[in-house]
Amino acid sequence: MEPYSCDTFVALPPATVGNRVIFGKNSDRLFDEVQEVIYFPGAVHSDLSKRLKCTYIEIDQVPETYAVVLSRPAWLWGAEMGANEHGVCIGNEAVWGREAISKEEALLGMDLVRLGLERADTAEKALDVIVDLLEKYGQGGNCAEGEEFSYYNSFLIADRNEAWILETSGKYWAAEKVQGIRNISNQLSITSRIDREHPDMRNYAKQKGWWDGQEDFDFAAAYSYINTASMMTSPSRYCQGYTLLNKHKGNITFETMMGILRDEPSGINMKGEFLSTASMVSVLPRDSSLPCVHFFTGTPHPERSVFKPFIFVPHISQLFDTQSPTFELERPLARKPYVKPDRRHPLYQKHQQALEVISHNKVLTCALLRIPAPWLHLLLAPPISVSSSLHP
Template sequence: MCDTMVARPGQTKSGALLFAKNSDREANEAQYLQAVARARHEKGALVRCTYISIPQVEETHAVLLSRPFWMWGAEMGANEHGVVIGNEAVFAKIAPQKEAALLGMDLVRLGLERGKSAAEALDVITGLLTAHGQGGNCAHLGRFEYHNSFLIADQSDAFVLETVGREWVAERVGATRSISNTYTIGAEFERASQGLLPQAIERGFVKDGAPFHFSDAYANRKRSAFATGMSRWCRTSELLDARGRHDPQSMMAILRDHGPRAARERNWRPDGVMGGSVCAHASWGPIRRFGQTTASWVAELGQGRAVHWVTGTSSPDTSIFKPVFFGPGFEGAALPDFGPAPGGTFDPATLWWGHERLHRAVLDDYAPRIRAFAGARDRLEASFVARVEALLKRSGSAEEAGRLSQAIWKEAAEAERDWLAQVRRVSPRPGQSPSLLYKMHWAKLGRLAKMPA
C-alpha cells in the first residue's frame, strides 16, 4: 500500500511546495527511475500503456518517473513544468474492473506527460477515466485490482482526486493533506463526475435528496482496514500537523516513520501478520504481501526550487535520499546515472537490486543492524541537504546543479557499500531475531528473486 502527502507553501520553511510519497508494492517488485524527454507525435498516433493503446497527443512533456519495472505507468513522478503526482489503491463497495483498461499508474504518467499544471493534469486524468476507464491486474505476481486516488500538485496548487471506476470526486487542498489506501473526501468537495451521485442513489448507498458524503457512501471500510489505510492516513495527517513548518528532511522523517510503538521500543522489529507503519516492510500472510515500501520521493517546488529527493531503492529507513534537479529553472541540468533498468530477479548492477543486499541484511536483526549506520545515514543526508541549499541560495546554474547531483549520487553509493560491511559485522542476536514465519517468508522471496545467500 502507499502514503502520499503535500504541504503547500504557507506550511513550509522555504515557501516552496513539498510533496512526498512512499510507494508500497510487492517485495521483489523493483522500481526504476526513468527520465523521458519531451516529444512530438504524428497525428493519429497511439500510445501503448500497460495493457491498452489510446490516442496519443501532439506533444508530451518531459517527465521523471519512478515506475515498477514491468509496467508502462509510474507510481509517482514529476514533469518539466513542476507538476507532481502520486496515486493510491482504494477500495469501494463496487468491485474494481478486472478487464484490462488504464491502470492508476498509467494515469499518473499520462497526467504528467499531458498536464502543464496541477489543474490541467486533473482534467487530463478525469477525461481519460471517462473515455477509457480503469481496470486490469495491478500485481507483479498473482492478481490485484483496485480503484485509485491521486494527489496532484504544482508549486501553487494541489488537488486530491478519488475515483470509483469511471466516476470521480475532486477536492482542492488547503494547507497540508495526505492520502492513503482509503477514501478521504467527505461532504465538501470542489467538483465531481456527473454520474457519481446518481450511481450512489441507484445502488442504495445514499437516499435521494439526503446529504451526500462521498467516502461514507462508497468506501469499503473493512477492506481498507485490512490495508491499514485509515490508520496510516490518520498517522500521516497527525505528523503533517504536528511538525510545524516543513522542509525536505521533515518529509523524509515522515516517510521513515514506523509509528509510536517503534519510537518507544528499542528492539522494535518489522515482524508479524499486521503492519500499518508509513515505512512499510513486507511480512508473512496475505495482508502484508503488498506492504513493502519499494521507492520513496520528496519534491520541493517553487521559490527557485525544483529538487526531487529520491531513493530509487526500497525502504527509506535503509536508504538515503539523493537530489535530482528537474523542472523550472533547471532545464538542461545533467541527471545522475540511474543505472540499468532492473527486472524481477537479483541484478547487482542495478540500483534497486544492489540496495536489496543492505535492506535484507538489516531485516535479519532489525534493531541493532539499523543502528549500525542510521546515524551516519542522517549525517550524510543532512550534508547533502546543506550543499543543495547553498547552491539554491546563491542561484547556482543548471550546470552546477547537475554536477552537484552527480557527485552526491556517487558519494551515496560509496556510503551504502560501507554500511553493508558494517551491518554484516553485527551478528544476529540469539532469541532476538525475527520469527520463523518471517524468516521463511523472506527466504522464499530471496529464492524467487534468485538472490545469493
C-alpha cells in the same frame, strides 16, 4: 491479496517553511518488486495516427508531451509517482469500495499518473487529463507482476501553487482542492467537501442505494464502507499520516517529509509482504525563478536509503544507475508458476549488498556481546574493512 497501499502527502504555505510546496510519497508494493527511476524527455508527436501503447492498452497520442522523471515498478509503462518539467507532481494510491473492481484490461492508475505528468503543466490540468482518460478508456487490469491484485485509484496532484485530491470508483470521481496539509492512503477520504465531481456521481450513488438523496452527500461514505465520522480517530495509516503532518504544521521542510516517510510506528514506512519499495520528496518553490527539486530513493527501506536530488536542466542524460534491464512484458498470470525476470538496476544491487553488510554486522555484534569480556578485546582489535565492490 490483502488490500495494502501507499501514503502520499502534501503541505502548502503557510504550513511549510520558505514559501514552498512540499510533496512526499512512499510507494508500498510487493517486497520483491524492483522500482526504477527513469527520465523521459519532452517530445512533439506529428503523426497522431500512431497509437500510444500503455501497460495493457493503446490510446490516442497528443501533439506534445512534457519531460518527466518517474519512479515506477520496472515491469510496467506507468509510474507510482513522479514529476514533470513544469513542477507538477503526482502520486497514486490503491482504493477499494462498494463498486466491484474491474479485471478487464484498461488503463492502470499508474498509467494515469504518467499520462497526467506528460500532458499537463499545472495540477488542475493534470486532474482534467486523468478524468478525461478515465471516462474514455476506464481503469482496470492486474496491478502486480505474477500476482492477482486489482484496485481503483486515488491521486494527489501538486504544483508550485496548489494541490488536488482526486478519488475514483470505476469511472466516477470526486476532487477536493487542498488547503494547508493533506494526505491520502488506501481508503477514500473525500467526504462532503467536494470542489469538482463526475456529473453523474451522485445520481449513480442514489440508484445503487448508497445515498438516500436527502442527507448531505459524503463521497467516502457513499462509495466505500468507511465510517467517516470516526475517520480521523482510527488507528489507520491515513489518520497516523495526518497526525504527523499536523504535528509539524508551520515548520514543514523536505527533511520533515523524509522523516514522515521513514516513520515505522505509524506503519507509513511499511515492512513485510508489502514494503516501502521506493520513496519521493519534492520541493516546489512558489518563486518560479527557483528550480523544483525532486528527491528519489530508487531503493526500498527509506530509513536506510539516501534521497538523491533530481532537477530538470537542459540536456539531461539517461539515469543508467537507476534504470532496470528491459524485458518483453508477459501477461503476469499467463503461466504458473510465474518466474519474474531479474529487474534489479545497479543502484538496487548496491543497496542490497549494503543491507547484507549491515545485517551481517548486527549479527556479529550480537554474537560478540555474548562472548566473555577477557576475550572480547582480542576479537575487536583488527580493523573491520568493507569490500571496495560496495562503493559505486
